[in-house]
Amino acid sequence: MVTIRDVAKKSGVSVATVSRVLNETGYVHEDTRKKVMAAVEELKYSPNEVARSLFKKKSKLIGLLLPDITNPFFPQLARGVEDEMQREGYRLLFGNSDENAEKEMDYLNTFIQNNVVGIISATNNKTKTNYKDLSIPVVFLDRTSNDYPSVYADGKEGGRIAADEILKRGSKRITLLKGPAHIQPAQDRFQGALEVLSQSSVDFHVMTTTSFAFEDAEKWAKELFATYPDTDGVLASNDIVATAVLHEALRLGKSIPEDLQIIGFDDIPQSSLLFPPLSTIRQPAYEMGKEAAQLLVKIMNKEKIEQQHIQMPVTFIDRNTTRKVDTNG
Amino acid sequence: MVTIRDVAKKSGVSVATVSRVLNETGYVHEDTRKKVMAAVEELKYSPNEVARSLFKKKSKLIGLLLPDITNPFFPQLARGVEDEMQREGYRLLFGNSDENAEKEMDYLNTFIQNNVVGIISATNNKTKTNYKDLSIPVVFLDRTSNDYPSVYADGKEGGRIAADEILKRGSKRITLLKGPAHIQPAQDRFQGALEVLSQSSVDFHVMTTTSFAFEDAEKWAKELFATYPDTDGVLASNDIVATAVLHEALRLGKSIPEDLQIIGFDDIPQSSLLFPPLSTIRQPAYEMGKEAAQLLVKIMNKEKIEQQHIQMPVTFIDRNTTRKVDTNG
Structure with a gap:
């Protein structure tokens, strides 16, 4: 495998300079930049996703935190999130909090350590402190919030x-x-x-x-x-x-x-x-997941958001554990 | 935030040298190593997980590929995997393949690009080609395989x-x-x-x-x-x-x-x-997920594996859609 060191050697500059070029940070002389990019091309150097996320401080990872995937409401919700995120080229880091604040915090920390670029959280921990210090967008799902964008049913x-x-x-x-x-x-x-x-x-x-x-x-x-x-x-x-x-x-x-x-x-x-x-x-669990994913993507792309709080409609499904209404009164 | 560049400056060496020290690769003079580590300590430099995974070529991420989380068999399986992996300090990258080979391949590729250190796959795609080229451990779950370690029910x-x-x-x-x-x-x-x-x-x-x-x-x-x-x-x-x-x-x-x-x-x-x-x-869906996680962790830790193929027992649950057996006849 071609490494950044090979690129540095080939172009006659330091690893740090190659990093600066790929990272687009700091001053690099135009001639040097050209030499590095020529070496990158010649060697077919392709930093992997992790390297790229380090260079650009950006990954294609989203953190998804659910209370418990074995509650049959949540698989639908998760599929909605995943299908939409997959369409947009993102991947999900996934955890169940069991509504346990410590576990929730632990997952949030490791999400951040793994450089996720956004978080969707469906937990119900009242203390918002966990989320306050995050520098990346968060969308709450199946949960209302005045402080953060959220998608929930009425x-x-x-x-x-x-x-x-x-x-x-x-x-x-x-x-x-x-x-x-x-x-x-x-x-x-x-x-x-x-x-x-x-x-x-x-x-x-x-x-x-x-x-x-x-x-x-x-x-x-x-x-x-x-x-x-x-x-x-x-x-x-x-x-x-x-x-x-x-x-x-x-x-x-x-x-x-x-x-x-x-x-x-x-x-x-x-x-x-x-x-x-x-x-x-x-x-509408699946649709709620999808809406949350779309909202998060828009926020990450810095698009204009018309609605920070999306309330989804609920409907009565009239099956057979209720009697038919006498329409004559 | 303290960067690797700050550490390099403080210890008076190049970024590449700091990287070599943290990476434990290549020759570094002992005095240099000490200088770098002193700077790391003094500056409280902590490379994030992504950086660490780049340095060490090792992350704490596991890829989990399921057919479809909305099939009620799989949430239990996923919880088994997650609970065990969480205990071991690993995090899950998660995807549903829908038994679609293209989607499966796409997820495998992005798992690898994100430097997962192991994969648990519960898909049923017959062509093993996707998995052959992987350089990281794979455990198949809910699926038999002669070529790979696997956990499945009989x-x-x-x-x-x-x-x-x-x-x-x-x-x-x-x-x-x-x-x-x-x-x-x-x-x-x-x-x-x-x-x-x-x-x-x-x-x-x-x-x-x-x-x-x-x-x-x-x-x-x-x-x-x-x-x-x-x-x-x-x-x-x-x-x-x-x-x-x-x-x-x-x-x-x-x-x-x-x-x-x-x-x-x-x-x-x-x-x-x-x-x-x-x-x-x-x-035993939950237990199967747990076993698969334990097996993968053992393989990643290069522990001695006694059984590459773990067959879990199935049992008849005698409830009320079957008649009672006439024990006299």
């Missing part, structure tokens, strides 16, 4: 819609599952639903859950029916929890949606394959 | 077990779903099941499917019952397809497992939350 509106739809369809004893307190999107959808339910005339319970993990979902579902056996409508904190609630309800012999209506949140790909297929609030 | 045995279990439980008109032809693990499990069924005395159909995508699974399921309405046992090519078959069977009013038994493959986290919960062949 969770509060999603919560409102879910509550509206279950009320409209006649549930009278609703259980509202409040997702993990430290996850902002979970709290947004909770607040939206709470707002609508508290203004309605139906009874409702709020039940707190502390994670979105598969292993835990079954536990919440059992607890739900043990505590509120006569509930006739469940607003779940996400589709995983809704799946577990549906499972438990069927196991208890309830008719869905006659005895019990269930509305999830996310619309993960599995939800339409459940039986009965799950009614849910759709977040 | 798919053929999994297929045999699935067929055995469904026969033992009394299915007489079995439909065997043959997964995508270009995906080796799908063919292994198919061959294993075919071997057992063809030696049995029951009738069976083979139905070909061409992808593992969610959107397609529903289509295969409908086609299956339209073509073979009296089938009483389905061996699905993976859990996604099994989920769709279960969905369609319930929609048609079939009793599960009385009228129809279903066995999936993979044991993705969702499968236990289905109703009835899916009987399936479990591949």
Whole structure:
């Protein structure tokens, strides 16, 4: 392999001078520059990506930080980011934070050490300190931020819609599952639903859950029916929890949606394959990933940004865990 | 920021000499070395990861190539790889090949350009040419290879077990779903099941499917019952397809497992939350990812490798889409 040393030898200058020429920094006499470039050409010297990123202080690497890729909402999000970044010639350095601040900081540090040129973060760590000192563009994904560009779905509106739809369809004893307190999107959808339910005339319970993990979902579902056996409508904190609630309800012999209506949140790909297929609030995960990637690329290219905060629409997906609305009132 | 030039100036030597010292290449007089290191210390010069990887020709980056992270088998696999690599101080460059040879090659090239020190590949591209020219260690994951170290589950045995279990439980008109032809693990499990069924005395159909995508699974399921309405046992090519078959069977009013038994493959986290919960062949995805990471780290550290090819066990998970075995007969 041809090295920078070979180029220096061939052109009769120092390695530092070759570096200055390739780096386009510092003064180099035009004759010297020509000699170096002739040697580069003759030797077919091609600094690799790492060398180039060192010379130009620029790489084609993007850091992508997710809470947990095994939560089925995130693979779609990641594909959206990756497909768009791949189209633009960027590559992803990837990590899961598990919503652990230390792990998040550790990943951010190594992203920077590896000279990423931008970061997309979907973690929910409240302390922004990690991001303040970064000198490269950051886009938050699935998370709102006043201080940074962000792409997120309208969770509060999603919560409102879910509550509206279950009320409209006649549930009278609703259980509202409040997702993990430290996850902002979970709290947004909770607040939206709470707002609508508290203004309605139906009874409702709020039940707190502390994670979105598969292993835990079954536990919440059992607890739900043990505590509120006569509930006739469940607003779940996400589709995983809704799946577990549906499972438990069927196991208890309830008719869905006659005895019990269930509305999830996310619309993960599995939800339409459940039986009965799950009614849910759709977040456009893939499109959110794509939007975040496009926004970051625009910022890195110093293009004019019309919108720093992109709110994506949520929609009610009316499948079979909710009853049909009586259109005659 | 302190640069290599500052170190050179401080120690009164050339940039090339500082580079030789940090790089530990070429002859450097001991006195010079000491001067340079003193300057490094005094100036608190810390070459960043990229610079260090250039000097030492070594990074802490690993390339991870998956077919598609949105297939629910792969997030578990990826977490296994990541958790182990994170523990060892490595970071992941990540890409999805979509089983597309061009995309695979493109990712391999950019992995190399970014100086990854090892690659874990879970793609199923038959042509090994892409990998032959690589000068860094490669471990294949979820894929067998004679030429390279690999970690995979015993798919053929999994297929045999699935067929055995469904026969033992009394299915007489079995439909065997043959997964995508270009995906080796799908063919292994198919061959294993075919071997057992063809030696049995029951009738069976083979139905070909061409992808593992969610959107397609529903289509295969409908086609299956339209073509073979009296089938009483389905061996699905993976859990996604099994989920769709279960969905369609319930929609048609079939009793599960009385009228129809279903066995999936993979044991993705969702499968236990289905109703009835899916009987399936479990591949230890997370553990496979971990094993592959450990194997790659050992190879990179030039440790003695006892096993180049690690075959992980598969197990039958006896849930509720299969009948209980009559242990008296």
